[in-house]
Amino acid sequence: MNKMTFDEVRTKASVRPATARKVAAAVEGFFVRHRTWLSWVHAVMFLVFLGIILVPVFLPDPPGNATPLTHYTTFANYLLWGLWFPLVFMSVIFTGRSWCGLLCPMGAAAEKANAYGPKFKIPSWLSWEGTPVASFLFVTVLGQTVGVRDHPEAAAEVFGGTMLAAIIIGWLFGSKKRAWCRHACPIGLLLGVFSRLGAVEFAPWTRKSTTEGYTDRGVCPTLIDISRKTESRHCIECFRCVNPSAKGGVHLEFRKPGVEIERIRDHHANPVEVWFLFLGTGIALGGFLWLVLPIFQKMRQSFGVWSIHNGMAWMGQPGPAWLMSVHPERNEIFLWLDFVMITGFMLGCMVLLAAVLAAFTSCSSALAGRAGGDGTFGSRFTELGYQYAPVAMVSLIIGLGGKLFEPIAYTPLGIDGVHGAKGLLFLIGLLWSIRLGERILARQGVVPSRRWLPLMPGLIGTLAVGLGWWPAIFGLMK
Numbered sequence: 001m002n003k004m005t006f007d008e009v010r011t012k013a014s015v016r017p018a019t020a021r022k023v024a025a026a027v028e029g030f031f032v033r034h035r036t037w038l039s040w041v042h043a044v045m046f047l048v049f050l051g052i053i054l055v056p057v058f059l060p061d062p063p064g065n066a067t068p069l070t071h072y073t074t075f076a077n078y079l080l081w082g083l084w085f086p087l088v089f090m091s092v093i094f095t096g097r098s099w100c101g102l103l104c105p106m107g108a109a110a111e112k113a114n115a116y117g118p119k120f121k122i123p124s125w126l127s128w129e130g131t132p133v134a135s136f137l138f139v140t141v142l143g144q145t146v147g148v149r150d151h152p153e154a155a156a157e158v159f160g161g162t163m164l165a166a167i168i169i170g171w172l173f174g175s176k177k178r179a180w181c182r183h184a185c186p187i188g189l190l191l192g193v194f195s196r197l198g199a200v201e202f203a204p205w206t207r208k209s210t211t212e213g214y215t216d217r218g219v220c221p222t223l224i225d226i227s228r229k230t231e232s233r234h235c236i237e238c239f240r241c242v243n244p245s246a247k248g249g250v251h252l253e254f255r256k257p258g259v260e261i262e263r264i265r266d267h268h269a270n271p272v273e274v275w276f277l278f279l280g281t282g283i284a285l286g287g288f289l290w291l292v293l294p295i296f297q298k299m300r301q302s303f304g305v306w307s308i309h310n311g312m313a314w315m316g317q318p319g320p321a322w323l324m325s326v327h328p329e330r331n332e333i334f335l336w337l338d339f340v341m342i343t344g345f346m347l348g349c350m351v352l353l354a355a356v357l358a359a360f361t362s363c364s365s366a367l368a369g370r371a372g373g374d375g376t377f378g379s380r381f382t383e384l385g386y387q388y389a390p391v392a393m394v395s396l397i398i399g400l401g402g403k404l405f406e407p408i409a410y411t412p413l414g415i416d417g418v419h420g421a422k423g424l425l426f427l428i429g430l431l432w433s434i435r436l437g438e439r440i441l442a443r444q445g446v447v448p449s450r451r452w453l454p455l456m457p458g459l460i461g462t463l464a465v466g467l468g469w470w471p472a473i474f475g476l477m478k
C-alpha cells in the first residue's frame, strides 16, 4: 500500500464523482469569469476593516450591559472575535484558504502596494522558514500584553500595525507577488497548516515533479511553482493559475477532508511546520490560561514580592501603552511585573506543551519503527506530528474564539448548550486526530494489528491538549 505512486494516491484521494467535478468546474468558471471583480471585493473589505478596527477608538466606551445589538464597539468586537476569528479557521476545512485569496484586505493591500514599490528581491531573512513562526509568536504575545480583545486601541495597534507591516513588506519585496502572505503573515502559516485538512485542492493537471517548487516567476502570488505544486498550505486560492479552457495549469478539485495529512509524505511533510504546530498550540493555550488560572495570580504575587526584595522596584511601574495595557479610565494598568509574567507564562506554556507533544510523537515514531514502519525516526516523527492538526485547530477555535458559542446561552439550551457545543467540537477534533494518526501509520506500512501501540502516545498527547483547554470548554473545576 505504501508503494503507491503520487498520482495513484491522488486519484484515490480525490472526490471523483461526476457531480463533484461538475460543481468544481462551475465554481472555477464563476471565479475565473469574475476575477476582475475581486479588487472591488478587496476594496470593500478594506473599508470594513477600517470600520471595525478604527471607528471604536473614537467612540465612548460601551456601558456594562451593552450587547452587539446596542453598541457599535461591542458589535465590532463580536465581529472580530466571535465571528471572524473562529469562522476563518473553521472555513479552511470546507474551502481551504479562500479567506486569503478572496476576502482578506491585508494580503490584497500588500499586493497592491507591490505594484508601486521598488520590487527588491525577497531577502533571505524574509524567506527564512522561521520568519512566520516568529511573526505569529510576537503578535500573539503582544496581543495579550496590550489586551487586544478588550481594548479598541489595542486592536487598532495590533491589526493596524500588522496591516502597515503587510503594506511595507509588500511594497518593498517581490515582483507582482505577496511576499508578506508567503513569508511573514502571523496567521498565514497557521491557516496553511490547517488548510492541509481542507476539502479543496488546487492541483496541477500535469505535475512535473513530486518535489514542491518555489519560484518568483510565474503567476502565483505566493511563489508556488504550480507545475510542481504538491501541498495546499501556501495556496491562497486566488484562481489566477486556473484556466478551464487551457490544457495545462491548475484545476480545483474536491477531496476527502484530511486526506493531505493522511498522505502527508506525498505532500511535502515539513519538520518546521510540525514544530510550529506544537509551539503555536502551546502559546495560544498560554494566552488563554493566564487569564483564568488562579495559579497565575499566585505566581505573579510571589514574583512581585521576590523582585521587590531583590532591588527591582521598576517591576512595580507601568510600562509604555504600546507594549502593555495602560487604561486608567477602565481601571486596568499593567505593570512591568504583569508584562514579564504574561510573556513568561505564555512562553513557558509554549515550551511545555511543545515538549510534551514532541515527547509523545517521539514515542509514536520509535514504536512505529519497531512495528515495521518505514523511513527514519525523523521522517516518521514529522509525519506523525501532523496528527495533532485537528485537535490543535478546534482548541484554538474553542479557546480563543469562544465568543462564537455565546449566543447558544440565550437559547433554551442555556450554558449547558455552550459547553455541549464546545465539547462536541472538541470530540470531533480528538477523534479526527486519532484517525489521522492511524492513517499515517498505515501509510508508513505498519500492519493493522500492530498500529494500536504507536497510536497510544498520539492519543495521550491529544488528550493532554484537551486537558490544557479544559477550562475553555467546560470552565474551571471547583
Ligand code: SF4
Residues within 6 Å of the ligand: 099, 100, 101, 104, 105, 106, 107, 108, 166, 180, 181, 182, 185, 186, 187, 188, 236
Ligand atoms: S496570508 Fe495573512 S495577510 Fe495574506 S491573505 Fe492570508 S490572512 Fe491575509
Ligand code: SF4
Residues within 6 Å of the ligand: 202, 219, 220, 221, 222, 224, 226, 229, 234, 235, 236, 237, 238, 239, 240, 241, 242, 250
Ligand atoms: S497555486 Fe494558483 S490558486 Fe493557488 S495561490 Fe498560486 S496562483 Fe493562486
